[in-house]
Amino acid sequence: MPLTARVCLSLKSTPSVPDAKQNLTAEAWARAALDAMASGGLEAVAVEPLARRLGVTKGSFYWHFANREALLRAALALWERRETEEVLARIGDEADPYARIVKVFKEANAGYRSGRLYLAIAAAEDHPLVNEFVRRVSERRMAYLVECYEALGFEPTRAQHWARFAYATFMGNLQIRRDTPELMPGGPQFNEYLKLMIKTLIPREGADRGAEESHPHVVPMRQSGGGA
Amino acid sequence: MPLTARVCLSLKSTPSVPDAKQNLTAEAWARAALDAMASGGLEAVAVEPLARRLGVTKGSFYWHFANREALLRAALALWERRETEEVLARIGDEADPYARIVKVFKEANAGYRSGRLYLAIAAAEDHPLVNEFVRRVSERRMAYLVECYEALGFEPTRAQHWARFAYATFMGNLQIRRDTPELMPGGPQFNEYLKLMIKTLIPREGADRGAEESHPHVVPMRQSGGGA
DNA sequence: CCTTGCCCATACGCAGGCGTACGGGTAGAG
């Protein structure tokens, strides 16, 4: 009954066209698991519902994975890979630390889908495996922000404070957008809100006032051992 | 076998002493449900595990509640009551809006238990019943903050922006403390962090600079015709 | 003592998810 157009694609390239009913890959299961997670949390990553959604049965699943935890591990690994790759791909080539933080901000407030997924995964921090991945991703994000603030001329401690402050604001905005979207404005109001946060969370050392529209490049301070 | 010390306490007073094995009340079930929720999320609110934890069987539960959803409703109602009561009790008598926001901040960053519970409940926004309660609580909190910022002299739109900003920071700090507690400093470092957020999130209209240690009371502006 | 009402234990059927055993079908190699 199945079409059986044997392709057997490796893990490095996404099929891009699911082609109705090809043979499933482990990554297809992992992607479906992430989708389910974004929708219904960790508990939604169940073998039989996923199999139904993919149009197959458990027989397929237990061929690719040893058990449910293996699927979770694969899904979380895929998520971690996406996070780091996307972040590095979109804002990694930006030299100016100010513009980097701004980009992070706009990405964080624009990509609702990835934010929702993050909240869903983070909500299951009880699970030790999940906790491990969440820790790595969060610490990496924070470290990136700390670097940005240090490149702006802040000493390490204050850079950590500002980075934590900014990261907390990202996360909180995600929560607000998910739980009470009517409290998050749209259109020009949102742009005002965004500008307020950016202006507030990226202060210039010593002087807070001046330059509302233009964000002049700040000369990074030498910080003892390493340059920015 | 049970001690059977008939007391039959009403819903308005907590027993204060569980006394080993009294007859359970509906509120005792609701409190247990909130505890389970804070630990394991919405899925942890299961009848049989809760019964085991309370030392009884399902027979007790289905005497007090019609079904699981009724327990959820009672638990969420208890949560909402606690939230509003506690907030109003602790910072309701403060006249100065600046001090009110500061108190909100310190409470939000101090009470980790209630924050964890909030995150656990908010993580189940899929559930329509949960969503309803989360919306009410969040909107009430936001409205309170908006009032504070308006009392500080901000026009409504900017007051909403600042309130949302501050609220997002609260929520984000909760997330950070839960997911990556090692990124949240303790002791004097935390006080520095707190002071930075307070100083940044409660600006004085027009002038951002000045008064690092002393926070002078700002005269609230009349906002009939629109201030700022 | 007996009745009534409150609170709970026991036992059952049902549904859904996990993991396993086993068989079948297809494609490619020979």
Place this chain on the structure above:
DNA sequence: CTCTACCCGTACGCCTGCGTATGGGCAAGG
């Protein structure tokens, strides 16, 4: 054509949680 490896369907047992039916213990009231 046959054999083999790969991928998946089917069927089963197990566990856990939901909801119900039913009975029983205990205290208060008569």
